[in-house]
Amino acid sequence: MIENDGYNLRLYVAGQTPRSVAALANLKKICEQHLAGRYEIEVVDLMKNPALAQRHQIVAIPTLIRQLPEPLKRIIGDLSNLEKVLVGLDIQPT
Amino acid sequence: MAELKRDIPQPPLFDDAQETVEAIHRGIVDAVVVMKGSEGPQIIMLQGADEPYRVLVERMSEGALTFGPDGVILYVNGRVCELTGYPAERLVHRDIATLFDGEAPTLVPNISLEASLLRNDNTSLPVSVWAGPVSIGDTSATLVTLTDLSVHRRAEQIAAAERFARSVLEQSTNAILVLAPNGRITHASWMAAELAQQPPVGHTFSEAFSLEAQSAAQAGTLAHFSAESLDTLLATKPFHGVEVGLQGDAAKRTFLLSAGPLLDDAKASVGSIVTLTDMTERKRAEEQQTTLVAELNHRVKNILAIVQSVARQTIRSSGSLGDFMPVFSGRLKALAIAHDILTQTRWTGIGLEELLTAVLAPHVSTEEERVAMEGPAILLSAPAVMPLSMALHELTTNAAKYGALSVRGGRIDISWTLTGGEDKSVELSWKERGGPKVERGTSAGFGTVLIDRVIAYDLDGTTKIDFDPSGVRCTLAFPLRDQAWSPVNTPRSAID
Numbered sequence: 001m002i003e004n005d006g007y008n009l010r011l012y013v014a015g016q017t018p019r020s021v022a023a024l025a026n027l028k029k030i031c032e033q034h035l036a037g038r039y040e041i042e043v044v045d046l047m048k049n050p051a052l053a054q055r056h057q058i059v060a061i062p063t064l065i066r067q068l069p070e071p072l073k074r075i076i077g078d079l080s081n082l083e084k085v086l087v088g089l090d091i092q093p094t
Numbered sequence: 095m096a097e098l099k100r101d102i103p104q105p106p107l108f109d110d111a112q113e114t115v116e117a118i119h120r121g122i123v124d125a126v127v128v129m130k131g132s133e134g135p136q137i138i139m140l141q142g143a144d145e146p147y148r149v150l151v152e153r154m155s156e157g158a159l160t161f162g163p164d165g166v167i168l169y170v171n172g173r174v175c176e177l178t179g180y181p182a183e184r185l186v187h188r189d190i191a192t193l194f195d196g197e198a199p200t201l202v203p204n205i206s207l208e209a210s211l212l213r214n215d216n217t218s219l220p221v222s223v224w225a226g227p228v229s230i231g232d233t234s235a236t237l238v239t240l241t242d243l244s245v246h247r248r249a250e251q252i253a254a255a256e257r258f259a260r261s262v263l264e265q266s267t268n269a270i271l272v273l274a275p276n277g278r279i280t281h282a283s284w285m286a287a288e289l290a291q292q293p294p295v296g297h298t299f300s301e302a303f304s305l306e307a308q309s310a311a312q313a314g315t316l317a318h319f320s321a322e323s324l325d326t327l328l329a330t331k332p333f334h335g336v337e338v339g340l341q342g343d344a345a346k347r348t349f350l351l352s353a354g355p356l357l358d359d360a361k362a363s364v365g366s367i368v369t370l371t372d373m374t375e376r377k378r379a380e381e382q383q384t385t386l387v388a389e390l391n392h393r394v395k396n397i398l399a400i401v402q403s404v405a406r407q408t409i410r411s412s413g414s415l416g417d418f419m420p421v422f423s424g425r426l427k428a429l430a431i432a433h434d435i436l437t438q439t440r441w442t443g444i445g446l447e448e449l450l451t452a453v454l455a456p457h458v459s460t461e462e463e464r465v466a467m468e469g470p471a472i473l474l475s476a477p478a479v480m481p482l483s484m485a486l487h488e489l490t491t492n493a494a495k496y497g498a499l500s501v502r503g504g505r506i507d508i509s510w511t512l513t514g515g516e517d518k519s520v521e522l523s524w525k526e527r528g529g530p531k532v533e534r535g536t537s538a539g540f541g542t543v544l545i546d547r548v549i550a551y552d553l554d555g556t557t558k559i560d561f562d563p564s565g566v567r568c569t570l571a572f573p574l575r576d577q578a579w580s581p582v583n584t585p586r587s588a589i590d
Contacts, residue, residue, distance in 0.1 A: 013186075014124070014125035014137050014139065015152070015169065016151070016160065016168070016169040016230065017124045017125055017139065018124060018230050018233070019121075019122060019123055019124040019125075020124070020125075020169075021160065021162075021168045021169060021230040021233055021235065022230070022233050024162075024166075024168050024186065024187060025162045025164075025166070025168060025233050028162070028164070028166050028187055029164070041187050042183055043182070043183050043186040043187055044183060045182055045183070045186075046125075046127065046135075046137050047137055047152075048172075048182060050127065050134065050135045050136055050137050051134050051135060053127040053135040053137075054134070054135060058127050058135075059114050059126060059127055060114045060117055060118060060123040060125070060126050060127070061123055061124070061125035061126065061127065061137065062123060063123075076113050076114055076117040076122075076123060077117040077120070077122030077123055078122045078123070080122060081122075
């Protein structure tokens with residue numbers, strides 16, 4: 001149950017690139033649908049501060065990091081593949 | 095279950111190189127991070143054509159943001175962060191409506207409207223909001239620009255304040271000057287420009303205005319200041335209430351010279367406001383009031399002196415208190431009538447016939463034709479009114495008690511003539527007939543002494559009374575001149 005108690009998600013984007021914008025829109029939609037009320041999203045714009053890429057060893061943008069619940073998980077891409085995102089985040093489809 | 099999961103070894107973070115390559119290949123990422131020596135990580139755009147636009151949007155002086163169909167903010171530029179006071183990560187994925195103070199504006203494509211942005215310090219900022227559709231990749235979104243209106247508002251307020259100040263300067267009937275800290279005039283009201291010897295703006299006060307003392311007191315005050323020290327004083331110190339005249343002012347007006355500091359928002363002095371207020375009318379009114387009060391004092395004193403004198407003379411001719419009271423009271427009434435006339439005519443005098451009518455009124459009704467009056471129109475000056483009124487009162491009272499007005503059928507003929515050239519004099523004749531026979535020795539109870547005294551002393555005239563058995567005859571002769579009357583002088587008849 002721990003992993004379902006609260007999702008702390010960090011999305012690394014690069015300004016307003018189409019994939020970054022798509023990733024944020026997709027993430028928001030998925031969270032509202034599957035994690036309503038128990039998630040937090042932090043958006044990190046690496047265009048503004050590229051050094052922040054080091055913390056989670058970001059290579060491609062956009063990249064989503066699930067910080068909580070542990071373990072740390074990452075999904076690379078614009079999160080357009082719903083099934084892959086749900087699996088990647090350990091979310092059971094509702 | 096959780097414990098079980100912890101036991102499973104975590105894959106290294108960068109074990110997903112293959113996934114990265116696949117993602118790039120599939121086009122679901124559009125930027126990569128590369129390490130660039132000592133500079134640290136750098137972002138490389140895989141689709142670099144929009145980079146110039148990105149820089150442009152990041153650097154623009156207007157706030158720009160995009161939000162998706164559900165109202166969630168997808169992107170904000172640096173200016174939006176400045177305007178709201180929030181970092182980008184606190185703004186992205188928030189609802190657009192939460193950016194505004196109160197009700198969120200209803201955004202209509204390509205229409206600008208005004209709204210209040212809610213800042214992180216709970217203040218609000220007026221902004222102009224413009225919205226338009228934009229598509230980002232395969233996502234349709236709305237682009238919003240935010241323009242800070244506080245600068246415009248401030249400029250509008252400044253412009254309005256400037257217009258207000260200008261209209262005050264232009265409309266004021268006082269001379270108003272604005273001085274810079276160096277003493278140079280920067281603004282001048284219409285009246286100030288009229289009074290100045292030359293267009294005042296750009297000059298010091300002493301260059302534009304030459305002060306002139308109008309009295310010894312003013313000269314003493316002005317002697318304290320050189321032109322330079324006055325200029326410095328006016329520009330730097332509050333300065334109140336020095337009365338001055340201006341050289342070349344044909345109207346010889348008196349002005350009150352004052353100065354006060356001109357303060358900016360931080361209450362620091364940025365110059366001064368100098369005013370020259372025209373005091374001429376006020377001073378004139380003050381002087382007039384002083385004169386009037388002095389006059390009133392003298393008149394009251396004079397009246398008291400006259401009353402005292404009348405009382406004395408009445409006592410001399412009265413045998414008892416019973417005799418005294420009605421005579422004295424009648425004489426006081428005569429004084430009151432004369433005083434009323436003078437007050438009503440504002441001490442300008444009255445026609446002789448009007449005075450006669452006023453004095454006779456208590457004893458003769460207008461329906462009765464018992465008194466005949468004949469003579470040219472004569473305007474008596476104010477100083478003649480009181481003594482003549484008293485003399486006529488004595489004659490009238492006597493006629494009412496013992497003479498023509500004491501019986502039915504008795505009559506009085508009053509006539510007067512104006513004689514002489516420049517020094518005109520009046521000769522007034524009073525003839526009673528049809529009354530009781532006048533006995534010898536009647537003069538004892540008659541106000542002969544009083545009549546003689548006021549006509550001789552106060553009018554420089556003569557009195558002749560003849561107690562003819564058929565009726566009293568009296569001739570009063572006095573010069574008609576605009577006597578050098580002053581309220582300061584007590585009537586001579588009232589001085590023993």
